[in-house]
Amino acid sequence: MTYLAITDLQKHYDSYHALRGINLSITEGEFVVFVGPSGCGKSTLLRTIAGLESSTGGSIELDGRDITEVASSKRDLAMVFQSYALYPHMTVADNLSFALRLAKVSDAEIKEKVRSVSASLQLDALLERKPKELSGGQRQRVAIGRAIVRQPKVFLFDEPLSNLDAALRVQMRLELARLHKKLGTTMIYVTHDQVEAMTLADRVVILNAGQIEQVGTPLELYRQPNSRFVAEFIGTPKMNLIAANKIVRHEDNLAIELLGQQILFPANRLKGPLPDSVVVGIRPEHMTLVEEGGDLSGRIELVEHLGSEAYAHLQLSSDQTIIIKAPARTELKDGQEVSLKIDISEIILFNENDRVISVIPEEA
Amino acid sequence: MKRSITRLLMAPSVIMLLVWMIIPLSMTIYFSTIRYNLLYPGQNNFVGLMNFEFFITDPGFIPAVSNTLILLLSVLIITVVLGVMLSALIDKPFFGQGIVRVLLISPFFIMPTVNALIWKNMMMNPVYGIFAWISESLGFEPIDWLSSYPLVSIIIMVSWQWLPFAILVFVTALQSQDTEQKEAAQMDGATGLHIFRYLTIPHLARPIAVVVMIETIFLLAVFAEIFVSTGGGPGYDSTNLAYLIYNQALLQYDVGVASAGGLFAVLLANIVAFFLIRAVGKNLTV
Numbered sequence: 001m002t003y004l005a006i007t008d009l010q011k012h013y014d015s016y017h018a019l020r021g022i023n024l025s026i027t028e029g030e031f032v033v034f035v036g037p038s039g040c041g042k043s044t045l046l047r048t049i050a051g052l053e054s055s056t057g058g059s060i061e062l063d064g065r066d067i068t069e070v071a072s073s074k075r076d077l078a079m080v081f082q083s084y085a086l087y088p089h090m091t092v093a094d095n096l097s098f099a100l101r102l103a104k105v106s107d108a109e110i111k112e113k114v115r116s117v118s119a120s121l122q123l124d125a126l127l128e129r130k131p132k133e134l135s136g137g138q139r140q141r142v143a144i145g146r147a148i149v150r151q152p153k154v155f156l157f158d159e160p161l162s163n164l165d166a167a168l169r170v171q172m173r174l175e176l177a178r179l180h181k182k183l184g185t186t187m188i189y190v191t192h193d194q195v196e197a198m199t200l201a202d203r204v205v206i207l208n209a210g211q212i213e214q215v216g217t218p219l220e221l222y223r224q225p226n227s228r229f230v231a232e233f234i235g236t237p238k239m240n241l242i243a244a245n246k247i248v249r250h251e252d253n254l255a256i257e258l259l260g261q262q263i264l265f266p267a268n269r270l271k272g273p274l275p276d277s278v279v280v281g282i283r284p285e286h287m288t289l290v291e292e293g294g295d296l297s298g299r300i301e302l303v304e305h306l307g308s309e310a311y312a313h314l315q316l317s318s319d320q321t322i323i324i325k326a327p328a329r330t331e332l333k334d335g336q337e338v339s340l341k342i343d344i345s346e347i348i349l350f351n352e353n354d355r356v357i358s359v360i361p362e363e364a
Numbered sequence: 365m366k367r368s369i370t371r372l373l374m375a376p377s378v379i380m381l382l383v384w385m386i387i388p389l390s391m392t393i394y395f396s397t398i399r400y401n402l403l404y405p406g407q408n409n410f411v412g413l414m415n416f417e418f419f420i421t422d423p424g425f426i427p428a429v430s431n432t433l434i435l436l437l438s439v440l441i442i443t444v445v446l447g448v449m450l451s452a453l454i455d456k457p458f459f460g461q462g463i464v465r466v467l468l469i470s471p472f473f474i475m476p477t478v479n480a481l482i483w484k485n486m487m488m489n490p491v492y493g494i495f496a497w498i499s500e501s502l503g504f505e506p507i508d509w510l511s512s513y514p515l516v517s518i519i520i521m522v523s524w525q526w527l528p529f530a531i532l533v534f535v536t537a538l539q540s541q542d543t544e545q546k547e548a549a550q551m552d553g554a555t556g557l558h559i560f561r562y563l564t565i566p567h568l569a570r571p572i573a574v575v576v577m578i579e580t581i582f583l584l585a586v587f588a589e590i591f592v593s594t595g596g597g598p599g600y601d602s603t604n605l606a607y608l609i610y611n612q613a614l615l616q617y618d619v620g621v622a623s624a625g626g627l628f629a630v631l632l633a634n635i636v637a638f639f640l641i642r643a644v645g646k647n648l649t650v
Contacts, residue, residue, distance in 0.1 A: 051550075073551070073552070
């Protein structure tokens, strides 16, 4: 089943440990996205898979063949770079056919492949142009076309959309998703944009400081993050985190005291023993504003209107603010005192080491 | 009103530049049409195009023109080809890169006369030169470079002098080559040679054009190396136009013919520049 297997991959630079034991297996046809903050090692990992960086430990196996020491030109991978890296003095057609010409494919076959790829990416009219005569989106499509035309085993994308403007990025994201559906080739995609990660991926790999923090489908990561890092990284706006003052068992419930008010969490959902201290994570979309008798109350500091919805920043105490999602045409005013209700079934508890406290998911 | 003021303010520098250019040029033209031999002062009568005729029918004229062109083309080819290869070789980081670069650039800082003396006395001398020592230790007869291969010797000296300039330009250009393009080519299955052929050479097209143009300007007027080493000989074997003009003016005291030669050199430079700019100038617009 495993198509690309990465085992205990290590990468040391002179004084910097960039990859600290990466283990990952990818099945054929999967769309895997590496995501994480700057400097987490996601690009290094991709470049190591590509063979552009040598690893200092561990192994990479592709389709049953150990490629750890194989030159990148012999790995049968294609990569789309952030800067597109088109060959500036070649026409679009020459850019597309470069790899085929090096591989000594026959002229007729090259012509046919270039034709079909350029048709599918709407590059037909641009074949005789040079890269500098193209717009950003067109260059992007040429870069993708250059990768597709070779029919490699795996596509590697290194932040391919980050140089495009917002509207074009959304459009190219969609085209990439369609492309993956059509070709069914394994794709590995690096981004720092969690929206790209969530929308494109079959599976998301979250990296942090050279290690894999969590691997899962986008929804798994959203619903069941296994650490505070993942919880905060996935979701816009960020998850709110409130440290509990006290936690006690209260009959069938755990009474968690948050800023002087109590919320009750069903004790039977807890898998392990009663933790000593917890941090409660609540997403902005899992709270509702109520007239009175809510779980928390505070004063509105600021309302951000986005048109389709609004985000209210609430000051709960002198050093705790949270964000809550409100309906679009909210009447909320700055400085207004409000009360809010937490959807208990959606809260996530973290222990003092920032790991999640495992709970039995509530029956839907 | 405003225009006339700007013109007025610009006038001094424009007039200065014009004078700077026009006076020497018109004097050269004037001298080329009169009899002007330092051995016969006072006999400066108008002779029409006779000086040109003398210069062109001089036995040294044909060799000088061909030597000038051979010297120019050989040095251009040597410095560009070797320059590109050496620059590509020292582009990747290696131990001692800084020192190697400085050593490669340093001949450029040596003045032409000193350069020629080094080659004449330390390298090519048939008795105690390094080349003689090498041939002797291999059991061959030492070669007297300057008298047996005078033009080749001059070409070697001038190439040695100008190779650093080419390397300097190419190394800088290579540093601006996009690494992602090279990586993309690598992913596309390109070997180092492919990358050199399909990415590096096209990337260097413009720097090569610049090197060719600048070197052309200086190589048409090579003088010191010839003066110091071969003295244009034996015969006219290493005489180029610049040296022939010097010969006319200061050895034969004929300023008129020398001026005619100077004007011919201007003409030749323009012809060469025309073809070179046509050949390499295309790259400048890419």
